[in-house]
Amino acid sequence: MEKKIAAVDNVLALIGNTPLVRLNRITESLSGNFYAKVEAFNPGHSAKDRIALHIIEEAERKGILSPGDTIIETTSGNTGFSIAMVSIVKGYKCILAVSSKSSPDKIDMLRSMGANVYVCPAHVSADDPRSYYQVAKRLHKETKGSIYINQYFNELNIDAHYKSTGPEIWEQTNGRITHLIACSGTGGTISGTARYLKEQNAGIRIIGVDAFGSVLKKFHETGELDESEIYPYRIEGLGKNMIPSATDFDVIDKYIKVSDEESAHTARELSRTEGIFAGYTCGAVMQAIKQLDADGEFNENSQVVAIFPDHGSRYMSKIYSDDWMEAQGFLGNKEVEETPKVQM
Ligand code: PMP
Numbered sequence: 001m002e003k004k005i006a007a008v009d010n011v012l013a014l015i016g017n018t019p020l021v022r023l024n025r026i027t028e029s030l031s032g033n034f035y036a037k038v039e040a041f042n043p044g045h046s047a048k049d050r051i052a053l054h055i056i057e058e059a060e061r062k063g064i065l066s067p068g069d070t071i072i073e074t075t076s077g078n079t080g081f082s083i084a085m086v087s088i089v090k091g092y093k094c095i096l097a098v099s100s101k102s103s104p105d106k107i108d109m110l111r112s113m114g115a116n117v118y119v120c121p122a123h124v125s126a127d128d129p130r131s132y133y134q135v136a137k138r139l140h141k142e143t144k145g146s147i148y149i150n151q152y153f154n155e156l157n158i159d160a161h162y163k164s165t166g167p168e169i170w171e172q173t174n175g176r177i178t179h180l181i182a183c184s185g186t187g188g189t190i191s192g193t194a195r196y197l198k199e200q201n202a203g204i205r206i207i208g209v210d211a212f213g214s215v216l217k218k219f220h221e222t223g224e225l226d227e228s229e230i231y232p233y234r235i236e237g238l239g240k241n242m243i244p245s246a247t248d249f250d251v252i253d254k255y256i257k258v259s260d261e262e263s264a265h266t267a268r269e270l271s272r273t274e275g276i277f278a279g280y281t282c283g284a285v286m287q288a289i290k291q292l293d294a295d296g297e298f299n300e301n302s303q304v305v306a307i308f309p310d311h312g313s314r315y316m317s318k319i320y321s322d323d324w325m326e327a328q329g330f331l332g333n334k335e336v337e338e339t340p341k342v343q344m
Contacts, residue, residue: 010089011043015053016164018042020172020305025273026286030293032179032302037169038276040311044082046279047165047189047309048075051151052082054160056090059147067091070146072139074098074132077106078237078310079151084113095139095146097132101236103318123232126242152244157188158195165189166196169305177204179298181288182307183281184208184216184255185237187247189307194251205297208255209281209288214239216247217255234260234318234328237309238281258287261330264319266290267312271320277312280319285309 008014018041023034039047059065070093073083080096087094094115098107101122110117118139120132128134133152140148151157169177180197182190187208194206210217213233218226230241235258267283270276278286285306298304318324325331 012053012086012089014043015049016042017168020169021274021276023274023286023306026269027289030289030298031300032293032298032304034289034304034306035173036274036276036282036306036308037165037172038308040277040279040308042082044078044085045311045314046078046082047161047307048078048082049085050164051157051160051188052079052086052149054163055149055151055154055156056083056086056092058156060090064147065092066145068145069093070095070143071149072096072136072143072146073149073151074136075151077102077110077314079149080110080115080117081106081113083149084110084115088114095136095143097135097139099132099236101234103236103315105317106236106314109314151186151188152240152242152246154246157186157246158192158248161189161192162196163192165193165307169193170197170200173303173305175200176303177201177305178302179205179207179304180307181207181209181285181292181304183238183285183309184210184247184252185240186244187216189309191246191248191251193307195248198251206251206253207288207292207297208252209238209284210255210257211235211239211284212257212259214241214257215243216240217257219243220249220252220255235263235280235284238284256288256291258284258291260328263287264325264328264330267315267319271312276308278308279310279312280315281310282306282308282312283319 020035027034042049072095074097084094096115097118099122124131197204211233213231215229263284266287267278270278
């Protein structure tokens, strides 16, 4: 067993260089070779550690941040956790405006990491003064010595993945990757990783995963933001109701949409079959792979890399709660098969 034994200066040294893990059982009936880039191995348990560290260190390099300053962000939880973690280690204050759609565990976790959290209504438009975008902007204006990370509109979000996730995947696959499947929220992960990979081999297929209720897929196809595509959905961190500039649509070949229900079941399936305790969007990416396989996207030579953004422990009160699943109408007659109850 390979083990890292050297001591590191602090947890930030452990960001990136996440493992690429072959998927075995869940892919048995699919054609191709499938690997997951498991971002839960970052110290903050998600891919967002990469952008938090990169954006904050770029601000330090430019002399915009001084010790004791404040870092402000809008976040569905993961970015907030990563920023809170980096802030603690580097000695900054952290203010986070989050959507009320975020799971209670995530909000409690952010507060546990010392962040000052503002919970804002999920289903208001981005320009509504109550939205988490507008709240963050106002706090940035009102707080002296603050920076606003603005992950949806920050080119450094793409750059973080261009400089780390992309090269890691290229190296870990020995340049043999044929497909990259990744969620699109801010778009930073897929855009930065794809930009790097396409520079190495323009033939690599890049497929973005979007939610029903989000505008990204249609925008990619038509160049228009169709507001009739917008409606509430449950997956956190996937899809959007506006067009983020941190998404480079040119490096994405196509988008595929996945449902809340199938993604939740597929996340549970990943945990049970691969031993990878999967976050909700890991289920979404895996669900997309199943759909792409059914569409004939892959053949036996395909080397498919899926980015798994975060860890299942963040969804104990959601997809891993039978009560929550049942309340969404997701269990149906799958309940017995999914959750055998131990008799005492
Ligand atoms: N999954 C989860 C759980 C997330 O929090 C995010 C970030 N919004 C994503 C996927 C999508 O990543 P990105 O913002 O880089 O597109």
